[in-house]
Amino acid sequence: MSEKRIATRNSYGETLAELAPEYPDLVVLDADLAGATMTKMFKAACPERFIDCGIAECNMLGIAAGLAASGKKVFASSFAMFAAGRAFEIIRNSIGYPHLPVKICATHAGISVGEDGASHQCCEDIALMRTIPGMTILNPSDDVEARSAIRAIVDFDGPVYVRLGRLAVPVINEGPDYHFELGKGIELRKGKDVTILATGMMVAEALEAASCLEKEGIDARIINIHTIKPIDREIIRKAAEETGLLVTVEEHSVIGGFGSAVADVCAEECPVRIVKIGMNDEFGCSGPALELLKKYGLSAEHIVKAVREAVAKKRLFTES
Amino acid sequence: MDEAKKLELQKRACKVRMGILEGVHAAKSGHPGGSLSAADTITYLYFSELKVDPENPKWEERDRFVLSKGHCAPALYAALAERGFFPVEELLSLRHIGAMLQGHPDMKKTPGIDMSTGSLGQGISAACGMALAAKLSKQPYRVYAMLGDGELEEGMVWEAAMFAAHYQLDNLIIVVDNNNLQIDGTLAEVCSPEPVTDKFEAFGWNVVSINGHDFDAIDAAFQQAKAVSGKPSVIVQKTVKGKGVSFMEDNVAWHGSAPNDAQYEQAMQELKAVLNELEGK
Numbered sequence A: 001m002s003e004k005r006i007a008t009r010n011s012y013g014e015t016l017a018e019l020a021p022e023y024p025d026l027v028v029l030d031a032d033l034a035g036a037t038m039t040k041m042f043k044a045a046c047p048e049r050f051i052d053c054g055i056a057e058c059n060m061l062g063i064a065a066g067l068a069a070s071g072k073k074v075f076a077s078s079f080a081m082f083a084a085g086r087a088f089e090i091i092r093n094s095i096g097y098p099h100l101p102v103k104i105c106a107t108h109a110g111i112s113v114g115e116d117g118a119s120h121q122c123c124e125d126i127a128l129m130r131t132i133p134g135m136t137i138l139n140p141s142d143d144v145e146a147r148s149a150i151r152a153i154v155d156f157d158g159p160v161y162v163r164l165g166r167l168a169v170p171v172i173n174e175g176p177d178y179h180f181e182l183g184k185g186i187e188l189r190k191g192k193d194v195t196i197l198a199t200g201m202m203v204a205e206a207l208e209a210a211s212c213l214e215k216e217g218i219d220a221r222i223i224n225i226h227t228i229k230p231i232d233r234e235i236i237r238k239a240a241e242e243t244g245l246l247v248t249v250e251e252h253s254v255i256g257g258f259g260s261a262v263a264d265v266c267a268e269e270c271p272v273r274i275v276k277i278g279m280n281d282e283f284g285c286s287g288p289a290l291e292l293l294k295k296y297g298l299s300a301e302h303i304v305k306a307v308r309e310a311v312a313k314k315r316l317f318t319e320s
Numbered sequence B: 001m002d003e004a005k006k007l008e009l010q011k012r013a014c015k016v017r018m019g020i021l022e023g024v025h026a027a028k029s030g031h032p033g034g035s036l037s038a039a040d041t042i043t044y045l046y047f048s049e050l051k052v053d054p055e056n057p058k059w060e061e062r063d064r065f066v067l068s069k070g071h072c073a074p075a076l077y078a079a080l081a082e083r084g085f086f087p088v089e090e091l092l093s094l095r096h097i098g099a100m101l102q103g104h105p106d107m108k109k110t111p112g113i114d115m116s117t118g119s120l121g122q123g124i125s126a127a128c129g130m131a132l133a134a135k136l137s138k139q140p141y142r143v144y145a146m147l148g149d150g151e152l153e154e155g156m157v158w159e160a161a162m163f164a165a166h167y168q169l170d171n172l173i174i175v176v177d178n179n180n181l182q183i184d185g186t187l188a189e190v191c192s193p194e195p196v197t198d199k200f201e202a203f204g205w206n207v208v209s210i211n212g213h214d215f216d217a218i219d220a221a222f223q224q225a226k227a228v229s230g231k232p233s234v235i236v237q238k239t240v241k242g243k244g245v246s247f248m249e250d251n252v253a254w255h256g257s258a259p260n261d262a263q264y265e266q267a268m269q270e271l272k273a274v275l276n277e278l279e280g281k
Helices: A008-022 A040-045 A057-069 A080-086 A088-096 A125-130 A143-153 A202-215 A233-243 A258-269 A289-295 A300-319 B003-027 B032-049 B070-083 B088-093 B122-137 B155-166 B196-202 B215-227 B261-278
Strands: A026-030 A050-052 A073-079 A102-107 A136-138 A160-163 A186-189 A194-198 A220-224 A227-229 A245-253 A273-279 B064-067 B143-148 B172-178 B206-211 B233-238
Touching (some): A008 A102, A008 A143, A057 A080, A057 A088, A057 A102, A073 A080, A080 A088, A125 A136, A125 A160, A125 A227, A125 A258, A143 A160, A194 A233, A194 A300, A202 A220, A220 A233, A245 A258, A245 A300, A273 A300, B003 B032, B003 B088, B003 B215, B003 B261, B032 B070, B032 B172, B032 B215, B064 B070, B064 B122, B070 B088, B122 B155, B155 B196, B196 B233, B206 B215
Parallel strands (some): A073 A102, A102 A160, A194 A245, A245 A273, B143 B172
Antiparallel strands (some): A186 A220
């Protein structure tokens, strides 16, 4: 892991700007947040195909639907709270139902929004988007993955929700072996005692936790799930079968989100104990992002503690 | 508009009204009231105004029509069938399991449907997106949409109204079907969006007010709207909910219920009498 930290919203903005000349049908929409979602980079590169819809997210997603129905490659951005939250029903009826290829790239997801507080900290978007038939959901873990994800969906024929963050996060996928494939989880570390399945910015925390756990004699497998829907059932089944204990980590509510998606698969394929780490049915609050992540247990330190306890229980059960 | 053309449109509209009744009766549910109030303008669109090709419903340069008041799908289906997009017999499968004619328009299932709608307020936004796409691609097609007057109570309509004026979408023409009735009563009894014309004028639109059952007026309104540049147009048409069926006219009870067999027979007889007269029989 390098020391470099980059917010995935930056990776998104830069990638859009790179794609502008390659794709003459690419149109980018925003709702008065271009400076924050980083679509301003596309605007600078290609002002004639950047459309500011003003503070009207519902209309923006309806516009996106109309553009997509007319053959445009559309990216629409706002904060996760207002895209997935406020405009849910427009996404469901005008984009999801006709299965239009609108790419909804929502930034400022999760509590790492920080000081703006609970009104802007969306911890429900994955749960909401999962319920829409045919919706693909991506949650890239770092700069490298975010760039790969955006490039992978430009020509994708269907609606996609991409979850992006405000906070600069460690770059963890710089190695030459990194390969992004829609719908495929990535095993980042082999392990036999427990599998930590993480998504988005929590993958870096999971990796850090694994190093600490190793020193305690706990061999944790780490899996990065960047595609939450359709989820990689095989990698989850295999992990459940081979390690017998799963821990999921997400910067999202434990209700209906990534952990629930893993639990759905696990319950059907290979039932084992699952510990879900995430926002525990509560609203966030104002504060510096890194402190908030600690406060709500979304840190390597907390993952270590949760895994340690879960593995101890597992060992006790196995021995008895 | 010349008399022969007008007569043809009147006959077509009568057949569209019969198609609405057939569909809703066969479905034993649906929305006849608003379908009948919209029937003349939808007929005008498909038989006089829209550049469309029933043989090639996805033709890229076609004009688009978005029925934002999607519950009036029976009128759109009847017009599409009459125009040859699919067999008229298909109307009898409306709302049945496995049918391509869903309760509300579905662009994936039905040829000729340009946008899936049904949730009020959303169609106008999609229509704006389509009009914007034409502008970006420098294509000459126009986008038409029809909204209910009650639909104007949805806030999203006014987000779209701001957007269309800001981006000078003069290739967009919307129709507000102002039949003055919504599910819970008259507009005034519920939560009135009036004065509708003043609101659109304030939002920067070209506004035309007409009687939506007069083909001369409908024709003049669309020709006027198409001549305007730099701003979107709205045609606010005064109509009668349930128009053409005596016992349904101006009666809110027929917003969302189907006629029974006896009511259906009576309605069809009334419409047949009108058609016979138009055909000089």
